[in-house]
Amino acid sequence: MPDSAAPKTSRIQQRNRKRILDAALDVFSQHGYRGATLDQIARQAGLSKPNILYYFNGKEDIHVTLLNQLMDAWLAPLRDIDPAGDPLAEILRYVHRKLDMSREYPRESRLFANEILQGAPRMAPHLESDLRPLVDTTAAVIDRWIAAGKLAPVDPRHLIFSIWATTQHYADFDAQVRVLMDDAPVHADAAAFLETVYRRLLTPRPPAPGA
Amino acid sequence: MPDSAAPKTSRIQQRNRKRILDAALDVFSQHGYRGATLDQIARQAGLSKPNILYYFNGKEDIHVTLLNQLMDAWLAPLRDIDPAGDPLAEILRYVHRKLDMSREYPRESRLFANEILQGAPRMAPHLESDLRPLVDTTAAVIDRWIAAGKLAPVDPRHLIFSIWATTQHYADFDAQVRVLMDDAPVHADAAAFLETVYRRLLTPRPPAPGA
DNA sequence: CCGCTTTTTTACCATTTGGTAAAGTTACGA
DNA sequence: TCGTAACTTTACCAAATGGTAAAAAAGCGG
Numbered sequence: 001m002p003d004s005a006a007p008k009t010s011r012i013q014q015r016n017r018k019r020i021l022d023a024a025l026d027v028f029s030q031h032g033y034r035g036a037t038l039d040q041i042a043r044q045a046g047l048s049k050p051n052i053l054y055y056f057n058g059k060e061d062i063h064v065t066l067l068n069q070l071m072d073a074w075l076a077p078l079r080d081i082d083p084a085g086d087p088l089a090e091i092l093r094y095v096h097r098k099l100d101m102s103r104e105y106p107r108e109s110r111l112f113a114n115e116i117l118q119g120a121p122r123m124a125p126h127l128e129s130d131l132r133p134l135v136d137t138t139a140a141v142i143d144r145w146i147a148a149g150k151l152a153p154v155d156p157r158h159l160i161f162s163i164w165a166t167t168q169h170y171a172d173f174d175a176q177v178r179v180l181m182d183d184a185p186v187h188a189d190a191a192a193f194l195e196t197v198y199r200r201l202l203t204p205r206p207p208a209p210g211a
Numbered sequence: 212m213p214d215s216a217a218p219k220t221s222r223i224q225q226r227n228r229k230r231i232l233d234a235a236l237d238v239f240s241q242h243g244y245r246g247a248t249l250d251q252i253a254r255q256a257g258l259s260k261p262n263i264l265y266y267f268n269g270k271e272d273i274h275v276t277l278l279n280q281l282m283d284a285w286l287a288p289l290r291d292i293d294p295a296g297d298p299l300a301e302i303l304r305y306v307h308r309k310l311d312m313s314r315e316y317p318r319e320s321r322l323f324a325n326e327i328l329q330g331a332p333r334m335a336p337h338l339e340s341d342l343r344p345l346v347d348t349t350a351a352v353i354d355r356w357i358a359a360g361k362l363a364p365v366d367p368r369h370l371i372f373s374i375w376a377t378t379q380h381y382a383d384f385d386a387q388v389r390v391l392m393d394d395a396p397v398h399a400d401a402a403a404f405l406e407t408v409y410r411r412l413l414t415p416r417p418p419a420p421g422a
Numbered sequence: 423c424c425g426c427t428t429t430t431t432t433a434c435c436a437t438t439t440g441g442t443a444a445a446g447t448t449a450c451g452a
Numbered sequence: 453t454c455g456t457a458a459c460t461t462t463a464c465c466a467a468a469t470g471g472t473a474a475a476a477a478a479g480c481g482g
Contacts (some may be wrong), residue, residue: 002287010428010429011477012428012479013428016429030330031243031245031329032242032243032245032246032325032328032329033246034242034243034245034246035243035244035245035246035329037468037470038469038470038471039468039469039470047430048430048431049470049471050430050431050432050471050473051429051430051431051471053470053471053472054428054429054430055429056415058470058471059469059470070481088317110328113324113383113384114243114328115384116383116386116387117243117321117324117325117328117384118241118242118243118246119386120386120387120390122392124386127386127387127390127391128390129392131391132390132391133385135391138301145284151462152411154404154407154408155389155400155403155404158400158401158404158405159404161377161381161384161388161401162377162380162404162405162408163378164380164384165377165379165380165384166372166377167375168374168376169372169373169375169376170372171465172327172328172373173323173324173327173328173375173376174335175327175328175330175331175335175338176327176331176338176444177372179331179335179338179342179343180338180342180343180368181340181368189366189369190369190372192301192366193365193366193369193370193373193431194369194373194397194450195411196365196412197365197373197408200313200363200411200412201407201408201411201412205278221449221458221459223449223458223459224458224459248438248439248440249439249440249441250438250439250440258460259460259461259462260439260440260441261441261442261460261461261462262459262460262461264440264441264442265458265459265460269440270439270440270441271440280457341428
């Protein structure tokens with residue numbers, strides 16, 4: 001019976017693992033992997049350090065668990081682009097979802113940013129195995145939309161990069177944005193701005209008549 | 212004679228300070244402030260740790276020196292936007308210069324990215340005193356251009372953010388870009404893409420005839 | 423209520439890290 | 453070439469950090 005064994009995770013185990021991961025998300029996203037300490041995570045989680053090491057095999061284990069767990073949620077909006085939908089609407093919806101995630105999950109955004117900034121030492125395999133195929137198929141979808149004249153021609157991969165960059169900027173560089181935008185409705189304005197950017201960029205225009 | 216004293220910095224002092232700062236740029240940009248160690252910097256610089264502390268007052272001193280020193284170079288392209296020039300050309304030139312800097316000075320880009328990501332603890336004063344006024348005046352220039360009908364209307368601050376985000380992305384998220392763009396001419400393609408983006412976004416179009 | 427498993431705490435430890443003291447070495451002007 | 457100031461090295465620390473051992477304390481099915 002290697003399969004249907006008893007429920008491996010007790011109530012208390014589930015609660016504490018969740019607490020630890022939430023605290024770790026706070027600390028890792030703020031200080032990066034090497035800057036975060038188990039003591040900080042323990043304090044934030046309201047547990048002792050050895051107790052944390054009862055639930056996880058070490059600092060790296062916590063970090064990797066977080067990364068794996070978040071990867072899916074992070075890529076969901078890209079996965080949800082519907083090849084059968086209206087091209088411009090699909091892209092704009094994607095932009096807005098990514099921007100919303102920047103606002104609602106800034107810790108997750110910064111965790112990834114930190115990891116990529118340092119060369120993705122603990123995430124490279126996932127980029128290759130999860131992200132890359134997803135980007136490949138999405139780029140192919142966009143290329144088909146362009147070929148069908150439904151979108152103005154652009155490089156689909158750089159388009160995706162620009163969407164990531166512009167939306168995540170509001171989470172990752174929040175400290176800077178905040179200095180430059182004292183109490184303006186940043187998120188709403190950003191949404192309007194990005195809507196304009198991608199609408200003007202992608203709206204197909206009829207070929208100039210002539211020749 | 213508090214002013215025209217003897218040359219404070221000997222040849223050897225200049226050389227070693229430069230070595231240390233260059234090594235520190237390597238290490239800080241790769242691991243972030245807390246992740247960097249004096250031993251790493253020392254090894255990279257080819258000096259002993261105490262010798263490094265002969266030239267700088269401590270780890271933080273090195274970091275702050277780097278940040279201050281780079282701030283100017285980093286903001287130069289923004290400062291060079293000419294209010295009397297052709298609006299679209301000025302913006303596009305700015306975009307290309309920023310993109311070039313991403314390629315030629317990725318360490319500097321990552322150093323700043325790390326600092327901002329962690330809340331700009333050692334740079335907040337500079338953001339307030341240097342960056343903010345510069346962005347304010349640049350935004351005013353762009354607003355005037357828009358009012359004069361030389362650019363399509365957009366929020367100038369979010370425009371600046373988007374330029375920063377899209378150009379620095381290629382340095383800061385290089386690890387990700389590299390996974391997704393195996394041996395394509397990333398920089399050239401990015402330049403063409405961004406040219407298209409900002410040209411389509413900012414080219415003023417005559418108001419639709421009607422009413 | 424008992425006995426066994428799961429969870430938590432207490433008390434440590436080895437290594438790393440930023441930093442210092444002080445002795446030694448080198449450069450260089452008089 | 454000699455003396456002094458600039459520079460470098462050797463030998464250390466104290467604190468912080470990731471991690472462990474083992475005892476104590478809860479939980480919990482019977």
